[in-house]
Amino acid sequence: MNDPTKDPRFLHDPYPTYAAMRSACPVQAVPTGSSGHSSYLVTGYAEARQALGDPRLSKNTAAFFADKRSRRRLHPAVAHNMLASDPPQHTRLRKLVTKAFTTGAVAELRPFIAGVTNTLLDRWPVGGQVDFIASLAVPLPVIVICELLGVPEADRPEVQRWSAELFAAGKPDRIDAASHSVADYMTGLIAAKRLRPGDALLDRLIAVRDGTDQLSEEELVSLAVLLLVAGHETTTNLLGNAALALLQHPAELERLRSNPEDVPTSLDELLRFDSPVSTATFRYTTEAVTLGGTEIPAGVPVLVALGAANRDPERFSSPDQLKLDRDAVGHLGFGHGIHRCVGAPLAKAEADIALRTILSRFPGIRLAVSPDQLDWRRTRLVRGLASLPVLTVATTLPRLPA
Ligand code: HEM
Numbered sequence: 001m002n003d004p005t006k007d008p009r010f011l012h013d014p015y016p017t018y019a020a021m022r023s024a025c026p027v028q029a030v031p032t033g034s035s036g037h038s039s040y041l042v043t044g045y046a047e048a049r050q051a052l053g054d055p056r057l058s059k060n061t062a063a064f065f066a067d068k069r070s071r072r073r074l075h076p077a078v079a080h081n082m083l084a085s086d087p088p089q090h091t092r093l094r095k096l097v098t099k100a101f102t103t104g105a106v107a108e109l110r111p112f113i114a115g116v117t118n119t120l121l122d123r124w125p126v127g128g129q130v131d132f133i134a135s136l137a138v139p140l141p142v143i144v145i146c147e148l149l150g151v152p153e154a155d156r157p158e159v160q161r162w163s164a165e166l167f168a169a170g171k172p173d174r175i176d177a178a179s180h181s182v183a184d185y186m187t188g189l190i191a192a193k194r195l196r197p198g199d200a201l202l203d204r205l206i207a208v209r210d211g212t213d214q215l216s217e218e219e220l221v222s223l224a225v226l227l228l229v230a231g232h233e234t235t236t237n238l239l240g241n242a243a244l245a246l247l248q249h250p251a252e253l254e255r256l257r258s259n260p261e262d263v264p265t266s267l268d269e270l271l272r273f274d275s276p277v278s279t280a281t282f283r284y285t286t287e288a289v290t291l292g293g294t295e296i297p298a299g300v301p302v303l304v305a306l307g308a309a310n311r312d313p314e315r316f317s318s319p320d321q322l323k324l325d326r327d328a329v330g331h332l333g334f335g336h337g338i339h340r341c342v343g344a345p346l347a348k349a350e351a352d353i354a355l356r357t358i359l360s361r362f363p364g365i366r367l368a369v370s371p372d373q374l375d376w377r378r379t380r381l382v383r384g385l386a387s388l389p390v391l392t393v394a395t396t397l398p399r400l401p402a
Contacts, residue, residue, distance in 0.1 A: 150200025
């Protein structure tokens with residue numbers, strides 16, 4: 001059994017492969033690594049939604065790995081977190097987090113996000129070439145999460161470095177080491193905040209109560225690490241994938257430049273069209289489950305290809321076309337069900353501000369290389385560019401967004 005997602009062309013453009021798999025069978029077995037075992041890949045929209053809402057698909061991955069020998073040395077705070085848990089534990093953690101991480105907290109961050117975006121764009125050459133990924137899409141999300149959590153400015157470069165290490169695809173030792181550095185750092189930060197409370201999200205998480213319930217020390221560390229991990233590379237890839245989609249569709253880009261107030265509603269279509277989280281984190285069956293007519297045995301991993309589901313023609317007409325004015329609200333880019341992304345409003349605020357500011361300050365921006373020369377990161381769960389060279393065209397009036 002060949003795994004079509006291992007084809008090098010898949011990294012560049014996974015959508016023809018996803019379409020072929022979906023029409024053959026929207027839920028099918030694919031080989032897992034070199035072990036000869038199978039996992040199941042879900043590529044249909046209806047089946048993906050059903051899988052994400054099915055309590056028989058567990059996210060308690062620690063339990064799944066407990067009986068399998070692993071040489072990984074990930075810090076427990078990274079291995080055990082809200083995203084890797086089921087109800088009732090998940091319900092309890094999520095309730096406490098959403099009490100602290102409110103829409104008000106995101107709204108308060110908007111001026112900060114605009115300030116960082118402008119500072120990063122001040123370094124762009126006017127009338128030259130720049131890498132959109134390295135100069136904006138990577139630094140912006142991690143600086144914003146540090147601000148949100150309350151990481152002091154002096155510590156941010158180090159946190160940024162560990163955070164980059166956590167995404168060293170194919171380098172398990174480096175990832176494991178970085179997980180310890182980040183978790184140890186967060187443990188120290190929480191202790192410091194207990195002595196001198198501030199008003200950042202981490203302070204609110206320390207203080208949050210639900211009746212008599214509150215987060216334990218371990219839970220606080222694991223949440224702080226989860227927010228850093230879950231909110232960094234994902235947002236980087238949203239910025240990169242959205243920018244690329246717009247640069248490849250100049251008429252749509254021009255329409256947005258003339259109507260920047262449409263940017264927030266266009267984000268759903270951009271998330272649908274080239275989803276930054278191509279495949280949701282893995283789930284496994286706690287009992288045999290029939291999904292989309294396929295019998296999945298008990299105890300096997302199930303991967304939900306959100307990027308494939310978002311291109312299902314049964315749900316979105318002409319799914320391979322970018323149509324910024326379509327109603328894409330039902331897309332699965334942020335997942336679905338009880339684990340749906342907690343950070344969606346923050347990710348959207350960052351993308352809204354970044355795209356609007358670029359369109360305003362660099363209206364003539366265009367791709368510096370042909371799309372087939374672009375280098376995609378060699379990862380399977382998230383989909384994003386290693387670099388995105390763009391040309392900025394000289395403008396006479398650099399403007400800040402209103
Ligand atoms: C464009 C950017 C983002 C995308 C596409 C994205 C996508 C997702 C997806 C698909 C899931 C569900 C995974 C699954 O069910 O397997 C998820 C969960 C989560 N995301 Fe995001 N995310 C983004 C940004 C963020 C940000 C900025 C934060 C926080 C600062 C964040 C925090 C989380 C957390 C904590 C969870 C776990 C929720 C739970 O287990 O209940 N995400 N995200």
